[in-house]
Structures are given as C-alpha cells and as structure tokens.
Amino acid sequence: QQQVKQSPQSLIVQKGGISIINCAYENTAFDYFPWYQQFPGKGPALLIAIRPDVSEKKEGRFTISFNKSAKQFSLHIMDSQPGDSATYFCAASFSSNTGKLIFGQGTTLQVKP
Amino acid sequence: DADVTQTPRNRITKTGKRIMLECSQTKGHDRMYWYRQDPGLGLRLIYYSFDVKDINKGEISDGYSVSRQAQAKFSLSLESAIPNQTALYFCATSAGWTGELFFGEGSRLTVL
Numbered sequence: 001q002q003q004v005k006q007s008p009q010s011l012i013v014q015k016g017g018i019s020i021i022n023c024a025y026e027n028t029a030f031d032y033f034p035w036y037q038q039f040p041g042k043g044p045a046l047l048i049a050i051r052p053d054v055s056e057k058k059e060g061r062f063t064i065s066f067n068k069s070a071k072q073f074s075l076h077i078m079d080s081q082p083g084d085s086a087t088y089f090c091a092a093s094f095s096s097n098t099g100k101l102i103f104g105q106g107t108t109l110q111v112k113p
Numbered sequence: 114d115a116d117v118t119q120t121p122r123n124r125i126t127k128t129g130k131r132i133m134l135e136c137s138q139t140k141g142h143d144r145m146y147w148y149r150q151d152p153g154l155g156l157r158l159i160y161y162s163f164d165v166k167d168i169n170k171g172e173i174s175d176g177y178s179v180s181r182q183a184q185a186k187f188s189l190s191l192e193s194a195i196p197n198q199t200a201l202y203f204c205a206t207s208a209g210w211t212g213e214l215f216f217g218e219g220s221r222l223t224v225l
Contacts, residue, residue, distance in 0.1 A: 003171075005135050011155070034213070043117070043203050043216025044156070089155055099207040100171070101215050103155035 002027055006104025013111050019077040021107045025091035028071065030055050030092040034101070035064065035075050038087045047088070048075075049097070080111045115142045117217035119204050125223045132191040134220045137205030145187040145213065147171075147179060150201040159202075162187055194224040 013019045025033075034049035038070045046054045050057045050064040050073065063076045077084055087108050091101040114190040117138045126132055136145065143164050147170075148156040158171030168179060175196060178190045191198055201221050205214040 004155075006155070036214075041218070043205070043218050044214075045216065046213040049213070099146055099205065100158060100161060101156070101214065102172075103157070105153055105155045 001054065002102050004090060004102050004104045006090050008107060009105065010108045013080045013109065015080065015082060015111055015113050017080050017111075019075075019080045019084070019109055019111070021075045021088055021090070022101060023092075023104050024070075024072045025043065025092045025102075026071065027092070029094065030032065030102075031095050032093045033064070033066065033073050034093075035062075036089045036091065036103075038106075040086075044089060054112050077089070077109075080109075080110070082111045082113050085109055085111050114219065115134065119202075119213055119217040119220045122218065123221045125225065126194055127152055127225050128195055130194050130224075132179070132194050132222065134189045134202055134204075134222070136187045136189070136217060138185050138204075138206045138215075140206050140208070140215060141184075142206035142208045142215070143184065144207045144209075145181065146192055146205040146207070147177075147189045148203045148205060148216075149173065150203060150219070156203065159189065191222075191224075194222075196224045199224045200215060 004025045035047045036044035037047040038044040061078045066073045090104040093101045120135045146161040147159040150156045162181045205215045
C-alpha cells in the first residue's frame with residue numbers, strides 16, 4: 001500500500017535525446033508527487049513536483065506526466081544533456097506532511113555526449 | 114557554508130559500537146528528518162521531528178534513536194551498530210506543511 005515502484009534502474013541516453021523514467025504507486029490517498037535529482041556526493045534536491053489535480057507539469061526541459069487512474073507518473077527530460085547525468089528519485093506523500101516521503105528505488109541516468 | 118550540515122561525513126566503526134550522526138541547519142525550518150539511502154532501495158525515512166518536543170518514527174526506526182537538541186539540531190544515534198546499518202544517511206529539513214525537503218550532503222557509515 002505504501003510502495004512506490006520506479007523503473008528503469010539505469011538509463012543511457014544520447015545527448016539531445018529524451019529520457020523517460022516511470023513510477024507507479026499503490027496508495028490512492030497520496031496527493032503529492034515530487035521528483036528529486038541527486039548528483040554524486042551530494043544530497044537529493046527537488047527537481048519538480050505535481051499534485052493529482054493536473055495531468056502534466058512542465059518546468060523547462062523537465063515534464064511530469066500524471067495518470068491518476070493508472071496510479072502512474074513519469075518524468076520526461078527533453079533534449080537531455082550530459083549535465084543531467086544523475087540519479088533521479090520519484091516519491092509520493094500526503095499534502096499534510098510533504099516531508100514524509102515514500103521514495104522509489106532510483107534511476108541512474110547517463111547522458112552520453 | 115551549507116544550509117544543512119552533517120557530521121561526520123564518513124565513519125567506519127565496528128559491530129556493537131555506539132555511533133552518533135549530527136545534523137545542524139541554518140534554514141530556520143521547524144521540521145527535520147533522517148533518511149537512509151541504500152542502493153536499489155531508494156531513501157527510507159528513519160525519524161522525523163516537527164519541533165523540539167515532537168519526535169516521530171518513520172518506516173525503519175528499529176535500531177535507531179534521535180534527539181532534537183534545539184530547533185536547528187537533530188542527531189541520529191545507533192546504540193549498538195550492526196553491519197546491515199551500513200548505509201548513506203541523510204538529514205533533511207522542510208518548512209511547514211508544503212515545504213520541499215532540503216538535504217544535507219550525507220554521512221556515509223560503514224559498520225564492520
């Protein structure tokens with residue numbers, strides 16, 4: 001009920017390509033879905049977040065697509081750059097405590113020049 | 114200086130030893146968290162605190178304890194460390210109900 005499943009575990013994309021990372025959740029009461037980006041040796045940092053009242057949110061090259069009926073959401077990175085190489089975590093929580101996150105397993109993205 | 118500072122950054126210890134990881138923040142946030150990161154498992158919440166007098170267990174609190182010494186300080190203790198507590202530990206803060214998490218740079222703990 002509390003799990004968030006993330007795929008793929010790792011991803012290699014050519015520069016300029018589209019990176020897609022998928023997540024699925026079980027608890028329909030979740031109402032806050034952030035993505036965090038982590039560079040080696042650093043802590044995760046919030047990249048973008050969405051709430052279930054919208055199906056898509058875009059910030060620059062990063063887009064979250066949200067499918068409430070399927071209980072799935074995904075991160076799309078357009079025009080991927082080598083600087084996007086990092087580990088990405090999806091997560092879910094309740095608006096009443098957005099810090100109490102259930103994280104996915106993480107996806108290591110490598111963007112080749 | 115980092116907004117969320119963790120010490121030590123790296124620690125190697127032996128089974129049965131007591132270990133304390135410390136976290137201090139200058140962001141002025143009320144809420145503080147301890148997460149553990151393991152490869153293939155993502156991050157899991159150990160404990161969280163809404164203020165100095167409010168401490169709550171997370172997903173995986175067994176074998177851990179915490180102390181909120183002040184609004185800006187939140188420490189994690191392993192009373193008797195065991196090898197499966199080898200992991201990367203992160204402290205984080207947030208402001209209010211809808212605040213994003215701000216993470217420290219992590220404390221890598223190895224228990225031999």
